[in-house]
Amino acid sequence: MNVFSLALANVRALRRRLIGLVALVSVAAAVCLGALGIADRAQGVTDSGVKESSANRSITVDRPVDRPDTPQLTDRTEARLAKLPHVESVQHRAQVSFGVLTKAGDTVLLYATTYRPALTPPVTKSVRKDLFPLKPGEIVAPAASQGADLGKLVGQDIEIETTRFVRQGEGTGVTGHARLVGVYDPTWQLDNPDAAYAADSTVVRWAAQRSGEQEKNYLSTVGYDQLTVVARTAADVPAVTKSVQQLGYPAVTLQQQLSALPGVLEMIKVVGQVLLGVLGVLAFVGAVTVTGALSRQRAQEIGILKAVGFRTRSVLTMLVTEMALVGAAAALIGVVLGALLGGGAAALLRGSAELAPYVKGWVLLPSAATLLLLLGLTVLVVAIGSLAPARRAARMSPTDAMKDW
Amino acid sequence: MNALLRAEGVGKSYTLRGRRVDVLRDVELAVRGGEVTALVGHSGSGKTTLLHILGLLTPPDSGRVYVGDADVTGLGDGALADLRRTRLGFVFQSYNLLPQHSALRNVVLPFTGRRADGEARARTLLERVGLAERADHLPSELSGGEQQRVALARALINDPPAVLADEPTGNLDSESEDVLLGLFRELADEGRAVLLVTHNPAVSDFADVVHRLDKGEFTREEPAERKPAGERTRANTRTESAE
Ligand SMILES: Nc1ncnc2c1ncn2[C@@H]1O[C@H](COP(=O)(O)OP(=O)(O)OP(=O)(O)O)[C@@H](O)[C@H]1O
Ligand SMILES: [Mg+2]
Numbered sequence: 001m002n003v004f005s006l007a008l009a010n011v012r013a014l015r016r017r018l019i020g021l022v023a024l025v026s027v028a029a030a031v032c033l034g035a036l037g038i039a040d041r042a043q044g045v046t047d048s049g050v051k052e053s054s055a056n057r058s059i060t061v062d063r064p065v066d067r068p069d070t071p072q073l074t075d076r077t078e079a080r081l082a083k084l085p086h087v088e089s090v091q092h093r094a095q096v097s098f099g100v101l102t103k104a105g106d107t108v109l110l111y112a113t114t115y116r117p118a119l120t121p122p123v124t125k126s127v128r129k130d131l132f133p134l135k136p137g138e139i140v141a142p143a144a145s146q147g148a149d150l151g152k153l154v155g156q157d158i159e160i161e162t163t164r165f166v167r168q169g170e171g172t173g174v175t176g177h178a179r180l181v182g183v184y185d186p187t188w189q190l191d192n193p194d195a196a197y198a199a200d201s202t203v204v205r206w207a208a209q210r211s212g213e214q215e216k217n218y219l220s221t222v223g224y225d226q227l228t229v230v231a232r233t234a235a236d237v238p239a240v241t242k243s244v245q246q247l248g249y250p251a252v253t254l255q256q257q258l259s260a261l262p263g264v265l266e267m268i269k270v271v272g273q274v275l276l277g278v279l280g281v282l283a284f285v286g287a288v289t290v291t292g293a294l295s296r297q298r299a300q301e302i303g304i305l306k307a308v309g310f311r312t313r314s315v316l317t318m319l320v321t322e323m324a325l326v327g328a329a330a331a332l333i334g335v336v337l338g339a340l341l342g343g344g345a346a347a348l349l350r351g352s353a354e355l356a357p358y359v360k361g362w363v364l365l366p367s368a369a370t371l372l373l374l375l376g377l378t379v380l381v382v383a384i385g386s387l388a389p390a391r392r393a394a395r396m397s398p399t400d401a402m403k404d405w
Numbered sequence: 406m407n408a409l410l411r412a413e414g415v416g417k418s419y420t421l422r423g424r425r426v427d428v429l430r431d432v433e434l435a436v437r438g439g440e441v442t443a444l445v446g447h448s449g450s451g452k453t454t455l456l457h458i459l460g461l462l463t464p465p466d467s468g469r470v471y472v473g474d475a476d477v478t479g480l481g482d483g484a485l486a487d488l489r490r491t492r493l494g495f496v497f498q499s500y501n502l503l504p505q506h507s508a509l510r511n512v513v514l515p516f517t518g519r520r521a522d523g524e525a526r527a528r529t530l531l532e533r534v535g536l537a538e539r540a541d542h543l544p545s546e547l548s549g550g551e552q553q554r555v556a557l558a559r560a561l562i563n564d565p566p567a568v569l570a571d572e573p574t575g576n577l578d579s580e581s582e583d584v585l586l587g588l589f590r591e592l593a594d595e596g597r598a599v600l601l602v603t604h605n606p607a608v609s610d611f612a613d614v615v616h617r618l619d620k621g622e623f624t625r626e627e628p629a630e631r632k633p634a635g636e637r638t639r640a641n642t643r644t645e646s647a648e
Pocket of ligand 2 (some may be wrong): 452453454571
């Protein structure tokens, strides 16, 4: 009889005694897969966000604040950078702080920031379907900031306070109105955590007022806070970065900033990776123990096999194949449990507005490649774990094996 | 004469707590096809040890074992396993079968050809031993005698020229014993060599040739009603020494 079909028949017949090992390995695999699945999905959401936008082709240049030797980011700078080779476009943004006066009498300090048309924030609540482009006087704020729930103000004209220049280092508050048309997920930390997105003209008006510069001159004298240089292709990014830096501007690629995950998800990812190690150890130790115990109990069975003409190698193959099958079954059960567990955990995480955009969908499993790798590794680890005790059992002389009657 | 299994000057000893025990010394034995050969002797005289040596399960310390004309001395583990599978069939006193598998699967176990061929042959053999209806039963669902007959069917799956059995009727009532002995007789009549180790006078009476292993004596007897009294072989068993 073929050793593989014998191994399969043995596993089926001995399933009651193998259930402990299967349970152990499959639960470990499930928790591990659940965690990795969530982390993988979140990373996927982030990465596809980067790809869909021009973020993977973008280089940001911030206004030199503490470096008087570097030139300002004026509209001339913008034109100059736009003429560099391999540059598709340059987007500018200005930023200025302002306060939102809440009904309770508190002031929430936010930064009015020009939004990037190609990389708008993840809006969680808004007054209209296509929120962007924003009209002058409209702002999109984080859903929560400094303890204030701004989400409930969506659709309202809110009272704000901007600053007017008095003299160097001194300003006076000016109250006014803006319309809060939407809020975004506050874990979006591409810009300042308290960024309130607004149309360019709105931001420039408030910024000019604050600097004491005339609004029409502001862009040529003070200039923008940040320029985003978009390269033609992702492959052009290094070359463009270099030429921007050669002009004396500090340049950072946007992708580096974007790929980071929220802390909880980073932690889940680490937990998944740690569990992968735990799973390996469990599977190995489990296989050693179970193979050892089972082959002692089955000594006489092994004796019969050898007496009727099974070679040592065939018996070894049979025992190791049995454990490999157990490992495969455990890994497959683990995948199913892992999908359930990941789905359940994701449902819990969706309860948090901050994490919801990262854990969409019900079946959260890592990629097919990761799954196959895990399956293969489980089978391999279990088989390797069973090797030493199986060899000891298979090498017994048939007479000795049958002695322990 | 067509000896299908032969021991030539076989010796075996064990060392237990510093004491050397010679279980077999210079044993000569030929098991011929067409005959039922019985190996008798008191408990501890070395019958099982000799059967295991002839069955290629244990190597002798000295002497030679022949399967047909081939000397098996020096053959590797794998080659010995192949000989056991193709040239020998075994029936042990008890625990012959894998408890987790059906009678049919136990019978197919040593068969290496196509699965369908093996199963067809196993069914034929189960029918021959009168257990066609029990093919799908587990050993625990069979009586002791039925289990022994399943083991006999398994011993025949590769159509071996020799069948060895260690106390095959040890746990059976006389009715089951008769059935099993009838089957062994059929095998001998087909030209196979049948070697039975037994305590049971009924079994040795039934044999064509009887060898007695006893303290200091190894005798060959041939029951009077079948053949004239045979020659004696040299005394050569079980002496203890404190070497
Ligand atoms: N592996 C072993 N190690 C040490 N001594 C052994 C071993 N196997 C057998 N013996 C000894 O060899 C002697 C013969 O044993 P064997 O099993 O061949 O006897 P037997 O004639 O089959 O007895 P029984 O009729 O009780 O089955 C016994 O004294 C036994 O203790
Ligand atoms: Mg015995």
